[in-house]
Amino acid sequence: MLLRSPSSGPSRTESTRGAAVGTLLEGDEPLPGRRLVFVVVGLALLLGSIDATSVATALPAMQTDLGGSLGWIGWTITIYSLGQIVALPIAGRLSDQFGRNRIFLLAVAAFTLTSLAAGLTQDIAVLIAVRALQGIAAGAIMPSATGIVAERFGRNRDRAIGMFTSIFPIGAIIGPVVGGVLVSYTSWRSIFFVNLPLGVVILIGGLLLIGVRRQGRKEFDGPAVxxxxxxxxxxxxxxxxxxxxxxxxxxxxxxxxxxxxxxxxxxxxxxxxxxxxxxxxxxxVVPIRLLRGRTFGPLNLVNIVFGVVAIGFSAMVPLYAEHRYGIGPLVAGSLLSVRAIAMIATSSGSVAVLRTVGTRKLMIAGFATLALGTGLLATPPPGGLSPEVWLSITAGITGLGMGMAGPSSNNASMHLAKEEISAIAGLRAMFRQTGGIAGISITTAVVSVAANPGLTQAWTFVVFGLLALVVVPVILRLPDHRGAW
Structure with missing residues (x-):
């Protein structure tokens, strides 16, 4: 993120760097009404985060209503992630070129309209196409909204953005519960319809609070996208x-x-x-020097496996609970909330001990715990425990693993190229989303042709756990960072 005084003009180099996040800040003084602006843009980010997880609880209901194999129904999740991958690098450039306020409002309007279209569709192919557009809109919200928050909070932007990014795990907690409630008591379509009034409120609030004011046109050395x-x-x-x-x-x-x-x-x-x-x-979009080598190559592999295990796990657990144990959508979705709570609780502790323990030990402990949780999830409940209790325990264990592996792997990647933090962060997210897409696609494809879907999916969780263990020797090859930057 680029800081400058009001009197200094942006150089060509500065403008190019600012294009990566779509935020060229005007000054350090906080602006009036910033808290209300934070609520509006934060609500938009929350909507996108909820829609990434709530749909997982509705896959069986969608299949019953729309037909098609589970493999194609699973595209409603993976295509949303793919849309976000496409939108993230482009939206930053467009925010700089046309103004972050305009891009934010257009993204929210597109998200609202695609939510309406998704709820009305009667065909799985149309739903997949609409979900792709919805993912693009959700991905465009992040860079433009981040720029708005940074501009409004001035010298306090670091704290504001820290709070802003914490909205994602909140959505991971709320999403499955919201999806479970709506599917249980209404219809899977209401998962999308519930976005309509909230989208209208965000649009009206955005027009009143931030307007469509256009920031000055930025210049770029060559194509920024x-x-x-x-x-x-x-x-x-x-x-x-x-x-x-x-x-x-x-x-x-x-x-x-x-x-x-x-x-x-x-x-x-x-x-x-x-x-x-x-x-x-x-x-x-991905420089070759950040793809290969003795450090970047292994770390990219770690991020892909993290995406397969963590993101793939997120999407498949409600389906597994419904298929194997006949658990309803509401309880099945709540399992992901247990995982998210455990992840948030462990993440704060991992950040606190990062400089003492180092990134390598935390990554190994995190992936080993992920392997343990996914492996136990595949086994029947022991000692007379109910499936609901056992699945909650195992989902919580995987959340603990994510809470250890996430912050440590994030810091490990940042230390490799401190001068290219934006590129590294984007690359890390891309590889994790790609891993998630692979995990979900393969799992839904295998389960859709299985005679016993619940048992088959249990074996896929065993494979997830083995993958998490396989990368432990790879992690041992990575540098072990302990100190501050």
Whole structure:
């Protein structure tokens, strides 16, 4: 984030750096009405966070209502994450070019309209397309809203942004419960309809409090957004997701094989072209130096596995509880809230001891605990415990693991390139979301063709746990950071 006095003009280099987050700040004096602005933009961020997790409780209801295999229903989650991956790097540039206030309001309006469309759709293909647009809108909210908060709070922006980012785990707690309540007592469609009044309130509040004032146009050295690189990345992920889903779906086997092979070829070609682009482009979305090497390569692998285990786990637990134990959507969704509470509680302790213990030990302890939690989740309840209690305990254990592994792996990546913090943060999020997409796609594809979906998904959790253990030797190769920056 870039700070400057009101009297200093932005240089070309400064403006380029500011494009990464969409925030070129005007001064250090806090502005009037900042707390109300914080509430408005924070509510928008909360809506996006809730919609990322609440849908997980509605997958069986969606499948019953709309038809289609579980593999295709799972796209309602993965395509939302993919939309966010696309939007995050682009929205920062657009916020700088057209004004963060305008981009924020447009993103909220788009999120509200796509929520209406998602609730009204009668076809799974249409719902997937709408969820992609909704994910793009949700991803565009983050950089523009962060810039608004930073501008309004002036010299107190560090604390304000710290509070702002804490909204995400709150959404992880609320989302599954909201989804469970709505699915249990109304319909899966109400998960999207509930966004409409809140979206209108945010739009009205935003127009009254921040308006559509346009900040000064910024200049850039070359393209600030790598559109070809993002397109290749999306093509690779879509190709891989399609190949996995089509292979496990119903229909004529020859047709499925042809489509699967074609999608896999597209994914492989896009991946090769993406790597070549990362080596040769002037401003690639993922620089090749941040993809490979003795430190970046292993750390990127750690982040992918973290996404598979943590994000994939988040989406699949309610489905597992419903399939294997016949637990209703409300209780099934509450399991994710238990995990989120445990994660938040452990994260604060991990941050406190980070400089004493070091990043490596915390990462190892976190991934080992994740492996333990996912492994225990797959086993039947011991000693006469009810499934609800046992699943709550095991979900809580995985939350403890995430609370240890998350902050330590975040700091480990930042220490590798202190001068490129924005790029590293974006890369870390991209790899974790990619891992989550892979975990969810493969799991839903396998479960959709299984004779016993609950037991099959239990074995996928065993695989998740083994993956978490496999990266422990990789973590041992990473530098162990203890001190302050």
């Amino acid at each position: 790598d559109v070809p690189g993002i397109a290749l990345l999306v093509l690779f992920l879509l190709g891989a997701m399609t190949a996995i889903t089509v292979l496990s779906s119903t229909g004529a086997l020859p047709v499925r094989l042809v489509v699967t092979v074609a999608a896999a070829v597209v994914a492989v070609l896009a991946a090769r072209r993406f790597l070549r682009h990362a080596r040769t482009a002037a401003n690639p």
